[in-house]
Amino acid sequence: MADTPNPIPGMIRGMSVTWKTLFTKPVTVNYPKVKEEPHPRARGVIALDQDACTVCMLCARSCPDWCIYIEGHKEEQEPSKPGGRVRVRAELDRFDIDYALCMYCGICVEVCPFDALFWSPEYEYGEQEMGELLHRKEKLQDWLETVPDAPALES
């Protein structure tokens, strides 16, 4: 029969870690009573600039979780000058992101060719109902206010 390992050295090592931790400054804070300022480039929530979106669908097609839902239609617009060509513009009807599915990979923000998606560090949008985590385009537009200014370019 194999000898039973002596548990005492392991227990002493464990207790020494406990004692050391008791007298060191905690690395966590007592949220929500205490709130830490997130890093400006933290991936909190995605903001949408509806005016910049051309309904190209690239973000929705690139999303690994299929959690971006877009619908749009085309509208004809008057030519810019008499005799000119009638222009067609895509209008956004629906743009939803389901944060119950999103894994915050950032691919949608990276692939958007028209700079219509931005990361905001805002993180306080937890909900009691999972369905409430579906943010519609109006709400995604509102997040735009919380997007920090882009850092200055290096000279």
Ligand code: SF4
């Ligand atoms: S961050 Fe990733 S998972 Fe979330 S919506 Fe964008 S592409 Fe999809």
Ligand code: SF4
């Ligand atoms: S990739 Fe950009 S422009 Fe295209 S649908 Fe998505 S947000 Fe709109």
